[in-house]
Every structure is written in C-alpha cells, then in structure tokens.
Amino acid sequence: MNKEEIARLRELMEFEARRTEPPIGFPVLPDIPGGRYTDPRFHQLEKEHIWRKSWLLASHIDEVPEPGCFRLWENAGQPVLIVHAQSGAVNAFYNTCSHRGAPIVTQAFGQRPRLVCKYHGWTYSHEGDLLAIRDPEDFRGLDFSCRGLKRIRCERFGNLIFVNFDENAPTLLEWLGSIADEWAEFQFDNCRLAARHSFDLNCNWKIAMEANTEVYHVRSIHPKTVSPILDDRRNVNTLYPNGHGRMVAPTPKGANHLRTVRLPSEINEIETVGEIARTCTQSYGIFPNWVSPLSHLSLPPLLFWPNGIDKCRLETWTLAPDWRDNPKPDMWTVNDGEELAQVLIEDTEFGQWIQKSVQSYGFKGVPLSYQEARIYHWNQAADRMIGIDNIPEELRVVQVIGDEWIHPNDPRLGQMAVLESCRKSA
Ligand code: FES
Ligand SMILES: [Fe+2]
Structure with missing residues (x-):
C-alpha cells in the first residue's frame, strides 16, 4: 500500500x-x-x-515439495489428485482412472515416479498422460491420447495451489483482480505452510x-x-x-x-x-x-x-x-x-x-x-x-x-x- x-x-x-x-x-x-x-x-x-466455478485454495507447495509428490484433496466434494510434475508444474486431475474409475491414489500424501492405478495397473505420467496398460493386445483400437487422467484447472498464487473445476473460469489472477497486487507486500511466494x-x-x-x-x-x-x-x-x-x-x-x-x-x-x-x-x-x-x-x-x-x-x-x-x-x-x-x-x-x-x-x-x-x-x-x-x-x-x-x-x-x-x-x- x-x-x-x-x-x-x-x-x-x-x-x-x-x-x-x-x-x-x-x-x-x-x-x-x-x-x-x-x-x-x-x-x-x-x-x-x-x-x-470458483477458485478454491487446495494446497501449498510444502505439501507437494518435489517432483512426484502428490496430495489427495477432497474438501470440495470431488476427488482431486494434486501432483508436482517433473517439469516443476503442479497439476490437478480427478483421482479417477480412465479405465473403470478406480482411484489412482488412496493415501492423502505420497511420492511416486509414475501414477499407477491399483486396480489393473494402468500407468500415467505426472502430466496425466496414459503411458502403459497391462495386456494391450486385449484392447482393440484404444487411443492412449484420449485416455489420460482428466485435468482440473490448477494455478498458483506464490506458494499457494488453487483449483477450479470450471474449464471456462477466468485465470486465478483475473479472479483476484487488484487484490493480487495488494498482496505483493505479503510475499506469498516465500511463505511456508x-x-x-x-x-x-x-x-x-x-x-x-x-x-x-x-x-x-x-x-x-x-x-x-x-x-x-x-x-x-x-x-x-x-x-x-x-x-x-x-x-x-x-x-x-x-x-x-x-x-x-x-x-x-x-x-x-x-x-x-x-x-x-x-x-x-x-x-x-x-x-x-x-x-x-x-x-x-x-x-x-x-x-x-x-x-x-x-x-x-x-x-x-x-x-x-x-x-x-x-x-x-x-x-x-x-x-x-x-x-x-x-x-x-x-x-x-x-x-x-x-x-x-x-x-x-x-x-x-x-x-x-x-x-x-x-x-x-x-x-x-x-x-x-x-x-x-x-x-x-x-x-x-x-x-x-x-x-x-x-x-x-x-x-x-x-x-x-x-x-x-x-x-x-x-
Ligand atoms: S480401473 Fe484403473 S486400471 Fe482398471
Ligand atoms: Fe469474531
């Protein structure tokens, strides 16, 4: 100010x-x-x-500090898997396997090199891409490119991780408007949880x-x-x-x-x-x-x-x-x-x-x-x-x-x- x-x-x-x-x-x-x-x-x-449709505060980078770290977040009534990817990005997906809907993770926190569904072993990257399935010869014409994990909007304000279930929502910064500038003095990018x-x-x-x-x-x-x-x-x-x-x-x-x-x-x-x-x-x-x-x-x-x-x-x-x-x-x-x-x-x-x-x-x-x-x-x-x-x-x-x-x-x-x-x- x-x-x-x-x-x-x-x-x-x-x-x-x-x-x-x-x-x-x-x-x-x-x-x-x-x-x-x-x-x-x-x-x-x-x-x-x-x-x-709202941006919801779901997590903090301290909860997913390294690549492969994940957090299961269900406070908004939807099963959300928040993942720190190799690229450094933090992604959010529905915790729902693209095969038969089993959860990808069942623990609140963890760290994994790949996201592997426990039901039949479908394997996803931290970007949600489907990488491998067991017994692929038993599926005819399965298009991997459209069988990844379903993404949820996920954006950061400093160290805070927000999600939004609405694909058409404004960006988090647009949503916060001038408050984002007013908050510069609080250094949300340095705060720890x-x-x-x-x-x-x-x-x-x-x-x-x-x-x-x-x-x-x-x-x-x-x-x-x-x-x-x-x-x-x-x-x-x-x-x-x-x-x-x-x-x-x-x-x-x-x-x-x-x-x-x-x-x-x-x-x-x-x-x-x-x-x-x-x-x-x-x-x-x-x-x-x-x-x-x-x-x-x-x-x-x-x-x-x-x-x-x-x-x-x-x-x-x-x-x-x-x-x-x-x-x-x-x-x-x-x-x-x-x-x-x-x-x-x-x-x-x-x-x-x-x-x-x-x-x-x-x-x-x-x-x-x-x-x-x-x-x-x-x-x-x-x-x-x-x-x-x-x-x-x-x-x-x-x-x-x-x-x-x-x-x-x-x-x-x-x-x-x-x-x-x-x-x-x-
Ligand atoms: S439900 Fe996930 S691999 Fe079958
Ligand atoms: Fe009060």
Whole structure:
C-alpha cells in the first residue's frame, strides 16, 4: 500500500467514526432470505455453481515439495489428485482412472515416479498422460491420447495451489483482480505452510464464515480478546469485484494489536509488509470461502467447507516466513490442532445454536447493517455466479449494491472531501 492509499484509508477510518448514519446513497439492504441457510435447493445450487466455478485454495507447495509428490484433496466434494510434475508444474486431475474409475491414489500424501492405478495397473505420467496398460493386445483400437487422467484447472498464487473445476473460469489472477497486487507486500511466494488443521462444526458453512466477515459482533462475542484491540467504529470495509472484500480496523490508542496473536516470540517477520497491516487488523474475504487477517507475522487463512447443509468443516492454516529451528507458528490452534484458539472458540461456539434458530419456523430472513455489507456483497456475487434466474425467487437476494460501491469506486471519498471542505470553511 503506498503513502496516498494509507492516508486515504486513515481518513476513511475517521469518516466512519464520525458518520451518524450510513454514507449517502448506500442502499438499504433487503433481508437475506433465511432459506439460504436451510433450503436443500439452495445447498444444491451452491454445489453446482459456487463450488464448481470458483477458485478454491487446495494446497501449498510444502505439501507437494518435489517432483512426484502428490496430495489427495477432497474438501470440495470431488476427488482431486494434486501432483508436482517433473517439469516443476503442479497439476490437478480427478483421482479417477480412465479405465473403470478406480482411484489412482488412496493415501492423502505420497511420492511416486509414475501414477499407477491399483486396480489393473494402468500407468500415467505426472502430466496425466496414459503411458502403459497391462495386456494391450486385449484392447482393440484404444487411443492412449484420449485416455489420460482428466485435468482440473490448477494455478498458483506464490506458494499457494488453487483449483477450479470450471474449464471456462477466468485465470486465478483475473479472479483476484487488484487484490493480487495488494498482496505483493505479503510475499506469498516465500511463505511456508506452518500449520493446517480442520474442525467439524454443526452449522451451515456460511453461518461459520459470516462470523468472520463483520466486526459488528466483536463487542459481544470477543469482549476480552478482540474488542480491546480493534476499534470497530473506525472499521473500513472495501467491496471488490467477484464478491471479495476487505476490512481494515485500527487499534485503539495504547492497545497492543498483537495481543491475541498466538505466535512464538522468535518468529521471523515479513519485512516488506507495510504500515497498515502492522498496526491495524486487516482481513480479506476471498470468494467463496477464505477469510484471512494478514499481518507482518503470519498469513493465516481460515477456510469454510460445507459438509451437508447443516454441518461444515473449518480449516485453519498458518503461513509464515521460514521458522528454521524455532517452534512452528500456529495462529489458530492449541497443541498442534488439539483445540481451537480462544478467539475461534468464541467465533464458533454459537454456530450450532444459530443453526437451530435458522431452522425454526420463527426465522424468515436476515436484516444486515451497513457494517455487515460485506456479507450482503458476498450474497449478491453468489447469486450472479449461480445465475439469478436459476434461483427460486424466495431465495434470491436483491442486487442493490451497485458497481459504484465496488472498488476502485468508492462514493465515501467524495463525501469525505465535501465534509472536509465544509469543516474548513466553518
Ligand atoms: S480401473 Fe484403473 S486400471 Fe482398471
Ligand atoms: Fe469474531
């Protein structure tokens, strides 16, 4: 973030603190239909469209560090085989043999010079090409060139490995848009994977994720942990194309904003990280399921995966500069995944209660405040990805947040300038 951007963000924080109502022109947000958390039709639409067409964080190069290393990844409900090829490329395939559909691998991780199906021994290269079959004389006219493993789009952002099941999806960089540039300071190409754990939760995945997509809950849910170090009245939300979002909230004067950061004291920092991420809580939501507070000490994505309509899996990752001989940093768990850290216990403990409530006859919809606009923005993007006409009318959100509120547009800047000149002339 350059100096002008930092100054603008600081001014926006003061603008947010001073306003007595939402900014001029910001739309009233119609209720989010309650069925989006409970209706099997919506769950099915998410499966067919959101999980099928989005870029999903699947792995890190540390999990497949050398040629021949593979990882079996099934978090998105499809069997995906991620392979580090001889060429250095990382490829993804369906873990499905082109003969009779047997799995190519059944272990989570491993390393193999060739990918050999255990059922009848068909052998594939790391590029997915079919190299050899047993008893070829028994097949007539089998065309090897069209019997390779079926590829899945796979692209890297630094050391992170993303997959996308949609052949027509934009590139990962197009998908991230300007966020990819904003993230240059975090050096994702140098970060190592220090911790990756998962926890099953008894609520719809969006309920779990939304607890990490607004600061409105901070004073009630985190009175002792987050609240003292986060000035929620000065929080600045930014809405990006494709449903992504960012929050930046400063630290109250005198508070140590790293107080809740559970990291070893000897940790190396990411030197290129600028002032905002060092002094504020800066967190990104990457559509559909990644939330990450980024700082100079760690890059710890939280990922939310559906596990049925009323259950989900929370994955906690910690990425950090090489820790060498020091203890591995782990931002989100205690004792290497034994339990969630206090902040996440607070964020997740109501999940199952909320799930029960949203399933009740008494629950119809969700009125969101301006502070919770990132949730609404996410839902608008979800509907556009699903195709609005594909969604039953009673489950749609109304597309009220227009492009004028989507980064780099921001009507708050103009309003801020007007207020400033009024103040000066008063
Ligand atoms: S199913 Fe893989 S070789 Fe037959
Ligand atoms: Fe929270």
